[in-house]
Amino acid sequence: MRSFSKVQMGVGAVALAATAALAVPWYAGLTLRAELRSLAAAHAEGNFRIARLEHEAGWLHSRGSLDLEWRSDCATDPDQPAVVHVEYTARHVPDRESLTRIDWSAAVASDLGPSGEGLRAGRLSGTGSAGYDGVLRSDMRLPEMQFKGKGQSLVAAASSGTLVVVGSAVKLGWSMPRMVLRGSGEVLQAEQLNLHFDVQNHATGMGALALDVATLKGASFNARGLHLSTETRQRADRMDMRVTQSVKELRAADMAVEDVVLQADVTNLHAPSVNSAGEVLSATCGLRSLTPGQREKMRDAVQALLVSGVSVGITKLQARTRDGSLDADVALTVAPAKARELQLAEQLSSQGSIQIRGGLMPPDQKEFAVSSGYATALPDGVKAGFDYRDGVLKFNQKTADSALLNLGLQRLDMWLNAFFSGQNLELPQEEEPAVAPSELPMPAPAV
Numbered sequence: 001m002r003s004f005s006k007v008q009m010g011v012g013a014v015a016l017a018a019t020a021a022l023a024v025p026w027y028a029g030l031t032l033r034a035e036l037r038s039l040a041a042a043h044a045e046g047n048f049r050i051a052r053l054e055h056e057a058g059w060l061h062s063r064g065s066l067d068l069e070w071r072s073d074c075a076t077d078p079d080q081p082a083v084v085h086v087e088y089t090a091r092h093v094p095d096r097e098s099l100t101r102i103d104w105s106a107a108v109a110s111d112l113g114p115s116g117e118g119l120r121a122g123r124l125s126g127t128g129s130a131g132y133d134g135v136l137r138s139d140m141r142l143p144e145m146q147f148k149g150k151g152q153s154l155v156a157a158a159s160s161g162t163l164v165v166v167g168s169a170v171k172l173g174w175s176m177p178r179m180v181l182r183g184s185g186e187v188l189q190a191e192q193l194n195l196h197f198d199v200q201n202h203a204t205g206m207g208a209l210a211l212d213v214a215t216l217k218g219a220s221f222n223a224r225g226l227h228l229s230t231e232t233r234q235r236a237d238r239m240d241m242r243v244t245q246s247v248k249e250l251r252a253a254d255m256a257v258e259d260v261v262l263q264a265d266v267t268n269l270h271a272p273s274v275n276s277a278g279e280v281l282s283a284t285c286g287l288r289s290l291t292p293g294q295r296e297k298m299r300d301a302v303q304a305l306l307v308s309g310v311s312v313g314i315t316k317l318q319a320r321t322r323d324g325s326l327d328a329d330v331a332l333t334v335a336p337a338k339a340r341e342l343q344l345a346e347q348l349s350s351q352g353s354i355q356i357r358g359g360l361m362p363p364d365q366k367e368f369a370v371s372s373g374y375a376t377a378l379p380d381g382v383k384a385g386f387d388y389r390d391g392v393l394k395f396n397q398k399t400a401d402s403a404l405l406n407l408g409l410q411r412l413d414m415w416l417n418a419f420f421s422g423q424n425l426e427l428p429q430e431e432e433p434a435v436a437p438s439e440l441p442m443p444a445p446a447v
Helices: 002-042 271-283 292-308 363-371 403-420
Strands: 048-056 061-070 082-091 098-108 118-121 124-131 136-142 145-149 152-156 159-166 169-183 186-201 206-217 221-235 238-252 255-270 310-320 324-334 348-358 376-378 381-389 392-395 398-400
Touching (some): 098 118, 238 271, 292 403, 363 381
Antiparallel strands (some): 118 145, 124 136, 145 152, 159 169, 186 206, 238 255, 310 324, 392 398
8 A cells, every 4th residue: 555655656746747847848938928028018119129029839839030120310211210130939948058949040121222232141140048047148140241332342251259138238249250341442351350248237338348350451551459448337326438449569651569558538427417418419310400408408418517527538548669668648637516607727637647768759859848847857768747736737846827728717617607507609709999000090299
């Protein structure tokens, strides 16, 4: 009797496991259908839309298609969006990493003109998975792509990449071995392009973007090790931005420059003001046409941005040659205003420095810079710096006459405050005399 009970328990466990195994694909298929419908409903209107969703649900497999549409109010024909048609097949068989695996492909609608101009590209395809941890992953492949138009042509070799979506965060990596641009008798060739895209929140756009190019060749130059990156971060109601450009080696004609770096920072931006100004720029297609309400909104955004304070600067500028080197930096800071009106003479401060070493500066120019007090001699070059704060301007720690600069800032205060209050933006002009000086009566000679 006891053995029979064990048999029953074993059969029941097997039946339960079999039922669960059969139910998981069914559950995965229902989940995929519900998520697609929810996503399409959330993007039924707006500049980005998901349209014409067709989903055929199955037990072990599902398939379907949808269209991704991008509309722009600034386009020549806003009613004709850019459309990407997506087709997919889902396999609802669980494995160690995911519940569902999706094979998909996407194609951009392109119209080739009678001369063959336009975009000619194969289908972008990939295989993705939805992990148990909620992470969406997909690898991607794109065949060779060609574009021809207006006397120019572009050929991009077959490329590949990966995409990872975690909630509102998106990471994209893309690699392309070669790209060739031809036009106006010139040929520009880039090799080993790598793009990295890391956004913390796709709604706000906060994150980092980097592009690396191994070599870039043209008719008159050759560059190696190019790097371009942007990074945007938000701290409460403040935003920080950094743009970095660098080149390992650049050769043009008989000139050779190495380790070129240009890094620019914008910090302490008032985020609500930036968002408000961005909304106006987007709604007016770059300020092409402004309503009175939009004009006032833009004025308020710029005023709040300057009143709240901001810092802008080139934090690093360097270059090396066989003859010498250059290192420089400059920063400009607008401190928060004490009142609603701007007072740049009190808010504004700036400082910078430069060092030139080796033979980049001819001896006569070096001697003049040192003798004039604008630079200090180094064993192998010169250095100079300036500082402006509290209305005092200094060069190399020596106070200079800043009366003209302070007067210019005061006049700029008047102009900006008039602009923010909606007054006339024309600067005051000196009145011309009613009678020309040459026509004025000459005084009688004294006796």
